[in-house]
Amino acid sequence: MAMYRKDARIVYMGTPEISAIVLRGLIEAGFQIVGLICNEDKPIGRKGLLEPVPTKRVALEHGIPVFQPHRIREDYAFLYDLKPDVIVTMAYGQIVPQAVLDIPVRGCINLHGSLLPELRGAAPIQRSIIEGKTETGVTLMEMVDKMDAGRMYDKKTVAILPTDNYGTLAEKIGHAAKELIVEDLLPYLNGELPGIEQDEAQVTFANKIKPEHEHLSLSLAAKELVQWIRGLSPTPGGFLFLQGKKIKILGAHLESEETLGAVGEIVKDTKGLSFQAVGGVIAIDYLQMEGKKPMDAKSFVNGYRGLKGSLLE
Numbered sequence: 001m002a003m004y005r006k007d008a009r010i011v012y013m014g015t016p017e018i019s020a021i022v023l024r025g026l027i028e029a030g031f032q033i034v035g036l037i038c039n040e041d042k043p044i045g046r047k048g049l050l051e052p053v054p055t056k057r058v059a060l061e062h063g064i065p066v067f068q069p070h071r072i073r074e075d076y077a078f079l080y081d082l083k084p085d086v087i088v089t090m091a092y093g094q095i096v097p098q099a100v101l102d103i104p105v106r107g108c109i110n111l112h113g114s115l116l117p118e119l120r121g122a123a124p125i126q127r128s129i130i131e132g133k134t135e136t137g138v139t140l141m142e143m144v145d146k147m148d149a150g151r152m153y154d155k156k157t158v159a160i161l162p163t164d165n166y167g168t169l170a171e172k173i174g175h176a177a178k179e180l181i182v183e184d185l186l187p188y189l190n191g192e193l194p195g196i197e198q199d200e201a202q203v204t205f206a207n208k209i210k211p212e213h214e215h216l217s218l219s220l221a222a223k224e225l226v227q228w229i230r231g232l233s234p235t236p237g238g239f240l241f242l243q244g245k246k247i248k249i250l251g252a253h254l255e256s257e258e259t260l261g262a263v264g265e266i267v268k269d270t271k272g273l274s275f276q277a278v279g280g281v282i283a284i285d286y287l288q289m290e291g292k293k294p295m296d297a298k299s300f301v302n303g304y305r306g307l308k309g310s311l312l313e
Contacts, residue, residue, distance in 0.1 A: 002190050003189045005186065005191055006030060009086075011104070013087060016054055020174075025178030029182045035065045038068055059060075063080075072092075085104075088110075114136055114206065116152055123206045123208055126206070150198075209237055237250055238255075250284055264311045264313060307310055
């Protein structure tokens with residue numbers, strides 16, 4: 001018997017803003033969301049006030065019950081009462097155990113932010129920029145008890161522009177994922193998307209961005225260093241040290257392929273800020289000094305004179 005949008009009982013799993021875009025799209029398309037599972041609220045700002053995560057805000061606006069288990073592996077009994085036909089996931093943030101995958105009548109599906117089998121793992125959007133790709137996308141896939149290894153049901157490609165950073169690309173992928181799930185959820189539920197297995201020989205991995213990756217490496221070629229800056233912006237932000245203070249570089253571009261000084265040396269400090277990298281000069285567009293608000297480079301040099309010749313480390 002065919003299912004319709006208002007029939008299927010959908011549990012949605014997801015936490016950050018990219019996931020909230022998809023949840024909002026499902027609600028606006030008329031699908032019945034019987035529950036949201038997301039990570040716990042996190043303290044924000046200096047006062048450490050708890051703020052609801054982005055998907056929770058959307059769910060509360062629409063009267064959708066919210067569940068925030070500390071560890072989904074240990075706390076999932078509530079799912080039996082929700083009686084889901086399907087679980088739809090995007091960027092939940094925890095590994096989902098087989099016991100949960102077995103609960104929905106028609107399985108669990110995931111929206112993964114890459115064109116699988118490329119870039120399985122925790123940071124596909126960041127890594128696509130860091131690796132210098134010109135396109136990526138989103139894959140609708142079967143959830144199995146192995147990271148991003150299930151059958152693929154559909155894909156949507158997204159171009160990566162030279163001006164994209166992690167923030168702008170994540171938003172584009174979020175909207176592509178929303179379009180994909182709205183198009184494909186009913187066909188999936190009605191058995192019209194058989195899916196295809198991933199070619200294990202083509203698998204690559206997008207490993208998690210760790211704190212040690214945030215300290216930018218001046219040993220990288222200039223072009224690669226710019227890709228890292230873009231991939232880490234706006235959060236967590238790649239940084240270097242200037243005169244002993246941490247400076248987050250939130251936007252930059254390759255200015256030229258000249259060699260004007262030693263690697264790390266600030267070679268221009270009027271009307272902007274540029275430094276020597278391996279094989280080229282990088283112009284900083286946007287930055288954040290330790291303890292200060294983000295600002296453009298022109299505003300920064302107005303307040304910090306005589307930086308030419310200083311070393312970034």
